[in-house]
Amino acid sequence: MSRRAESGEPRRRRKSSKSDRRERPAGASSSRNRATASLPAEPPSDAKPSSPATRSWPLVVGGVAVVLVVGAVAWSFRGGEVDALEDVEPVPEVASVPPAAPAAPAVDPPQSTNSSEPTTKPVDPSAKNTESVAKTAGPDPADEEAELIAAAKRRQAEFEKAATGESSAGDSNGGSSIDDLDFGGLGEELFEALEPKEVTAFARLPGDWSGLRAIRLAPDGGRLYLGLADGRVACVDVETRREVWRSDADAETDAEGGRLQALVVSSDGATVVSAGSEAIVLFDVVDGERRRTVPVASPVTTLVDQGTTFVAGHVDGTLVRYSLESIEPTATVDFGAYVTAAAMCGERLVVGDWSGRVHVLDAESLESVAEPVELHDAAVHSVVGDERAATVAANDGRIASVWLTEVGVGRRYELQSPRPLVRVGTLSFLSGRDDGVLELWGDRDELVTHRLVGHESPVHSVVFDDEKRLVVSASWDGSVRLWKLPR
Numbered sequence: 001m002s003r004r005a006e007s008g009e010p011r012r013r014r015k016s017s018k019s020d021r022r023e024r025p026a027g028a029s030s031s032r033n034r035a036t037a038s039l040p041a042e043p044p045s046d047a048k049p050s051s052p053a054t055r056s057w058p059l060v061v062g063g064v065a066v067v068l069v070v071g072a073v074a075w076s077f078r079g080g081e082v083d084a085l086e087d088v089e090p091v092p093e094v095a096s097v098p099p100a101a102p103a104a105p106a107v108d109p110p111q112s113t114n115s116s117e118p119t120t121k122p123v124d125p126s127a128k129n130t131e132s133v134a135k136t137a138g139p140d141p142a143d144e145e146a147e148l149i150a151a152a153k154r155r156q157a158e159f160e161k162a163a164t165g166e167s168s169a170g171d172s173n174g175g176s177s178i179d180d181l182d183f184g185g186l187g188e189e190l191f192e193a194l195e196p197k198e199v200t201a202f203a204r205l206p207g208d209w210s211g212l213r214a215i216r217l218a219p220d221g222g223r224l225y226l227g228l229a230d231g232r233v234a235c236v237d238v239e240t241r242r243e244v245w246r247s248d249a250d251a252e253t254d255a256e257g258g259r260l261q262a263l264v265v266s267s268d269g270a271t272v273v274s275a276g277s278e279a280i281v282l283f284d285v286v287d288g289e290r291r292r293t294v295p296v297a298s299p300v301t302t303l304v305d306q307g308t309t310f311v312a313g314h315v316d317g318t319l320v321r322y323s324l325e326s327i328e329p330t331a332t333v334d335f336g337a338y339v340t341a342a343a344m345c346g347e348r349l350v351v352g353d354w355s356g357r358v359h360v361l362d363a364e365s366l367e368s369v370a371e372p373v374e375l376h377d378a379a380v381h382s383v384v385g386d387e388r389a390a391t392v393a394a395n396d397g398r399i400a401s402v403w404l405t406e407v408g409v410g411r412r413y414e415l416q417s418p419r420p421l422v423r424v425g426t427l428s429f430l431s432g433r434d435d436g437v438l439e440l441w442g443d444r445d446e447l448v449t450h451r452l453v454g455h456e457s458p459v460h461s462v463v464f465d466d467e468k469r470l471v472v473s474a475s476w477d478g479s480v481r482l483w484k485l486p487r
Helices: 003-007 018-023 057-086 125-137 141-164 187-194
Strands: 197-199 212-217 223-228 233-237 243-246 260-265 271-276 279-284 290-295 300-305 309-314 318-323 329-334 339-345 348-353 357-362 380-385 389-394 399-403 408-413 421-424 428-432 438-442 448-452 459-465 470-475 480-484
Touching: 212 260, 212 459, 212 470, 223 260, 260 300, 271 300, 300 339, 309 339, 318 339, 339 389, 348 380, 348 389, 357 380, 357 389, 380 421, 389 421, 421 459, 428 459
Parallel strands: 197 448, 339 380
Antiparallel strands: 212 223, 223 233, 233 243, 260 271, 271 279, 279 290, 300 309, 309 318, 318 329, 339 348, 348 357, 380 389, 389 399, 399 408, 421 428, 428 438, 438 448, 459 470, 470 480
16 A cells, blocks of 8 residues: 555546556546546545556456467367368277188188178178078089080090090190090099990800801890801800700701801790801701701891791892791892891881892881982991881991981981991990990980990890890800890
8 A cells, every 4th residue: 555545645636648548448438528437536435446466357367268269169170170080091000900810621711800891791691501502402403414415425535536546636635645635624523424334244155156157045035046157056045054955067058158147036936047158947946956948049148037937138139038937938029239137127127238228118018118228338237226217337337227207317326336236225225346345325325334345356246135134245256245234
């Protein structure tokens, strides 16, 4: 407190300077409107005079408020920047990356522990189940079988080409080695499954049968008849493989030049007929006694049973029907070419000749039902068939079929040296190769399913019993073998 205040002297009012007027706050009254000021001109005597610090506190409070407001605004801006930065994917820290999962043989890859960003796309359980069901169900069996057959035919062609060392210009494999073949992804298991099954003979007739020319089975399959080159006929029991009887030689008909060429057994199983260059002979099946011998003007090449009659093809180009009782000719047809093979096919008699032509006749009247069909460029050696079609093999190494319902050329088959040829069942054939191997193959796909291995020389005669699935074959190596085909 100043001395003047302590003494009680009234305070003098000093004149305000320009600087005072400049520093006066906006709300203070000037000397010009002093009369209108709301505040009293003189403070009360008991009021304490204000100090400069007391007068400046509103400014301090306002400053603090301004600082707080500015800070708040600045903090809000910083928060916006942080929010904006949070939208950008942060760089993961090394410590936050989970360790790599160890390799496992499981089919499904390991799933990531980070649910927001999995390292591997999750597997749909429904899709997985559907895939497993599809694998279990597999493709359509019909389509799979057709595909396997087509693939097997291609594989077999390549296999044989490689085995013989042949190659073609467009063959990428070169045909040089079986190991080099590419089977289009079939795989070793499928290769082995489609490979022809090898069948070995379950029996061989004792003795040397080098002079054998023809073999025939009895209708019941119980006995086997063998025609020898010297004109004799032997009968062997199939089950025991023992010889039952052998006919005696005839000096007149079995001499040199009178060799046996054909053999047939009557459908009732009571008579065996043999034929050669000099005569036709009938044998009794009980003891092998000669029942009748009839000389022929032209050598016989083939015999076909027709029940109470039989048909013989001759070298002079004639086809003659004989009575089984009297062996008297009842009908004759002249083809003008050497008859080499013939067979009954339903109601038709199909005949092949030396020129490769095939003749289709009515079995009862022996009249031609159509013009001869040109199938081959060489002599026909085998004719087999049924009421629908006849299959014909020739010395040119080819096989072709003839439709019999409406005579015309049917399918052609490409096999190696198919001699001889016999039908096995309704859809298969059995044919021989030059190396002595017999092959069982399908009529529709030509796929070889079984190979009968055992002969060392070409097979010249084969017979088949469908009921017993029995095959009997005779080879130029002098052996007669018996085989059992699977059903």
